[in-house]
Amino acid sequence: MSINFDDYKCQFCGKVSTNFVFAAFVCDNPECIEKARIERGGPGGHMKRKAEGKPIIPDYPDKR
Secondary structure: OOOOHHHEEOOOOOOEOOEEEOOEEEOOOHHHHHHHHHHHOOOOHHHHHHHOOOOOOOOOOOEO
16 A cells, blocks of 8 residues: 555645655655654654553544
């Protein structure tokens, strides 16, 4: 199964996504990628989410 990135918007700026990094759909803008890293909590962010009582698998953003 492959992901059609055109179906998803960048979680931070709203442009068409081109990447899925740090559990977020993002565009190629380095600022958006950095925001995704910070939001996730960096490497090991899934454990941070678990400690906060949140699911470790985030919700997927709404399709366009």
